[in-house]
Amino acid sequence: KPSTSRCLCTMGRIDLHSHTTASDGSLTPEELVRLAKQQGVATLAVTDHDTISGLPQAIAEGERAGVEIIPGIEISCLYGTTELHILGYFISPDDPHLAPALIKYQASREERNPRIVERLRELGCDLTYADIKAAAGSATVGRPHIAQALVRRGYVNSVSEAFDRYLADGAPAYIPRLLPSPGEAIGLIRRIGGIPVLAHPVYTSRLKEPFEQVCETLKGLGLLGIEAIYSSHSRQQTDRYRSISKNQGLLVTGGSDFHGETKPNLLVGTGYGNLSVPSDLLEPMRALAAG
Ligand code: AMP
Ligand code: ZN
Ligand code: FE
Ligand code: FE
Numbered sequence: 001k002p003s004t005s006r007c008l009c010t011m012g013r014i015d016l017h018s019h020t021t022a023s024d025g026s027l028t029p030e031e032l033v034r035l036a037k038q039q040g041v042a043t044l045a046v047t048d049h050d051t052i053s054g055l056p057q058a059i060a061e062g063e064r065a066g067v068e069i070i071p072g073i074e075i076s077c078l079y080g081t082t083e084l085h086i087l088g089y090f091i092s093p094d095d096p097h098l099a100p101a102l103i104k105y106q107a108s109r110e111e112r113n114p115r116i117v118e119r120l121r122e123l124g125c126d127l128t129y130a131d132i133k134a135a136a137g138s139a140t141v142g143r144p145h146i147a148q149a150l151v152r153r154g155y156v157n158s159v160s161e162a163f164d165r166y167l168a169d170g171a172p173a174y175i176p177r178l179l180p181s182p183g184e185a186i187g188l189i190r191r192i193g194g195i196p197v198l199a200h201p202v203y204t205s206r207l208k209e210p211f212e213q214v215c216e217t218l219k220g221l222g223l224l225g226i227e228a229i230y231s232s233h234s235r236q237q238t239d240r241y242r243s244i245s246k247n248q249g250l251l252v253t254g255g256s257d258f259h260g261e262t263k264p265n266l267l268v269g270t271g272y273g274n275l276s277v278p279s280d281l282l283e284p285m286r287a288l289a290a291g
Contacts (some may be wrong), residue, residue: 001179002188005072010257011041011063012040012041012043012279013039013041013269013270013276013277013279014042014043014044014216014254014278014279014281014282015036015041015042015043015044015045015254015255015256015258015269015277016033016042016043016045016047016070016072016087016089016227016253016254016255016277017043017045017047017072017074017075017227017230017254017255017256017257017258018044018045018046018047018255018256018257018258018268019046019047019048019110019257019258019259019260020046020047020048020054020056020058020255021054021055021137021138021139022030022048022052022053022055022138022139022140022142023048023049023051023139023140023142024049024052024142024143024144024145024258024259025048025123025141025258025259025260025262026259026260026261026262027260028057028124029046029055029057029058029061030057030058030060030061030258030279032044032046032058032258032268032273033061033062033065033067034065034131035268036064036065036269037065037067037068037270039227039267039268039269039270040116040269041268041269042068042181042279043065043067043068043069043070043282044058044062044067044069044070044268045069045070045071045072045087045089045254046058046070046072047072047073047074047087047089047141047254048069048073048074048086049074049075049076049138049140049142050071050073050074050075050076050102050105050106050140050153051106052071052091052093052098052100052102053074053138053140053257054134055069055071055072055093056093058077059071061149062170064238066160066272070089070090071089071090071091071092071093072087072088072089072090072091072194073087073088073091073189073194074086074087074107074199075088075180075185075188075189076098076105076179076185077179077180077181077182077184077185077186078179078180078182079182079214080207080209081286082204082206082207083179084182084198084204085200085203086182086185086189086196086197086199086223087196087197087198087227087253087255088095088188088192088194088195088196088197088200089194089195089253089285089289090193090194090195090285090286090289091189091192091193091194092182092193092194092270094096095190095191095192095193096234096271097188097192098188098192098286100210101180101188105179105180106135107246108177108178108179109140109141109142109177111177111178112175112176112177112178112179113129113132113141113146114129115175115177116143116146116174117129117132117146118168118171119172119173119175120146120150120173123166123172123173123225125150125153125166126153127146127149127150127153129203131149132145132146132149134146135149135152138222143163143167144159144259144262146162146167146280147159147162147163147166147167147229148162148262150162150166154194158264159262159263162255170194182217182221182223186221186222186223187221187222189222190222194289195224195225195251195285195288195289196222196223196224196225197213197223197224197225197226197251197253198223198226199227199229199257200227200257201226201227201228201230201237201241202230202232202237204287208224211244212247212248213245215244215248215250218249219248219249223250224250224251224288225239225245225250225252225253225254225285226244226245226250226251227241227253227254227255228241228242228244228245228251228252228253228254228255229242229252229254229255229275229276229277230254230255230257230275230277231255231266231271231272231275232255232257232271232272237266240253244275251281252281253281253285254266254275254277254281255277256270256271256275257271258266265282272277279285
């Protein structure tokens, strides 16, 4: 006879990394939360790039649908010459320290995006920034929006081809943007009551410095966790990041980095199919957030 009490504690998946139309995801916060519900996600962190504008709708829909929403954010910063992303969990969106920082990050995008478009025009792509902004609506415009415009105009066949040929770091239309330091990003998240976590550590492989050393430095700046469990991590990568987290006394977190259409084949909750984020990761996070 199946035990229902066991069922209750293992039933809910969790997913601690997701994007909406508030940044470069293709689903509205409400649509994201409903999809998460369908996917059996019991706890979802909404972590848009440099914005919290999707959180109120996500939280309201979470209450209706019965999905716990962890208020989050993903802040880009520059470590040496490499971009790192820091996730912030259990942040206080109304903290007065947050808005001025986000306005600054937004301004750095507004400065950069038209220059990317200008470079693309020099390369023969007939785009205008006004069109891209209009298509993005009220979202934080990012390179994925520019990539989608390149797809719509037929210059490339996919978003990933747009990055490879034009937009990625090192590609011809790459323009760096003014980014906060890791200390600033991590410090901001701590100041607004959040738990700062290094996102998708696999993307730090560009760094010449050993990953352990990067973690130690970030930990010195206030980092509290590593996203060891991530859609595109192999089993070996996950194990390695887990053991480094353990050795350094950092929390392990996990998430899909769901973006909707922007990242095809990647689903909330299950990633590319085999993602599974254990819900017992939440307890130490909650304890830290409460303390
Ligand atoms: P931005 O915030 O404007 O610098 O754009 C960065 C975002 O673009 C990342 O968060 C990813 O969602 C997306 N991105 C970065 N590199 C690629 C790539 N090679 N293919 C597809 N999407 C990418
Ligand atoms: Zn994104
Ligand atoms: Fe990221
Ligand atoms: Fe992300």
